Amino acid sequence: MGLLLMGWAWMGVSAVLAQEEIALWAPRSYETLQGQVVIQGRIPPLEGFAWAEIAFASADSPQTWFLIQRLEQPTEGPLTVWDTRQVRDGVYHLRLLVVFQDGRQQEVRVEALRLQNYLPTATPTPFPTPVPLQPLAPPGILSPTPTATFWPTPTPLPANPLSTSQEALARIWGWGLATGLLTVTILILGIRRRSL
Numbered sequence: 001m002g003l004l005l006m007g008w009a010w011m012g013v014s015a016v017l018a019q020e021e022i023a024l025w026a027p028r029s030y031e032t033l034q035g036q037v038v039i040q041g042r043i044p045p046l047e048g049f050a051w052a053e054i055a056f057a058s059a060d061s062p063q064t065w066f067l068i069q070r071l072e073q074p075t076e077g078p079l080t081v082w083d084t085r086q087v088r089d090g091v092y093h094l095r096l097l098v099v100f101q102d103g104r105q106q107e108v109r110v111e112a113l114r115l116q117n118y119l120p121t122a123t124p125t126p127f128p129t130p131v132p133l134q135p136l137a138p139p140g141i142l143s144p145t146p147t148a149t150f151w152p153t154p155t156p157l158p159a160n161p162l163s164t165s166q167e168a169l170a171r172i173w174g175w176g177l178a179t180g181l182l183t184v185t186i187l188i189l190g191i192r193r194r195s196l
Helices: 002-019 166-195
Strands: 023-026 036-043 049-058 066-071 075-083 090-100 105-115
Touching (some): 023 105, 036 066, 036 090, 049 075, 066 075
Antiparallel strands (some): 036 075, 049 066, 049 090, 090 105
16 A cells, blocks of 8 residues: 555656656657748746747757747747748757756757758659560561661752852952052051151
């Protein structure tokens, strides 16, 4: 009987202690989150309570915490809403930190939350439909083999209407050369007159 009473007394003490602990209920570790996420938990009225904060950190840099919400009063249930669209996709940790007036701290964490707002969700790749095998022809009977043309026959191109003959090119070069020589001669004569 004494052991039974001691067991009930111990269960009562552990129930009181459980009610005095801080907790985060949602989201849970390894969940994939999108959009606005309601963070739920408990901050009991602990003696010497100063304030609490909810923060997140990247799994790549778990020592740097970013504040989501500061709470000035103990509360239970929905603690705040985290808009995960303001953070790049990846894996994050969530922390509820309680600070006491004497400087003590108590915390609880939720690890490995995957934010996936902007990356497409993975869809399983379907297996290809199996193709039934064709029966082999009996020995001595050959099945016709289709012939395949690997290179198409080239189609001749029409004549270019903007083509120039060799005689026309020679005339253009001649006029260009004559114009260049005339310009140089005029410049030389102009320079000589000035120097006289």
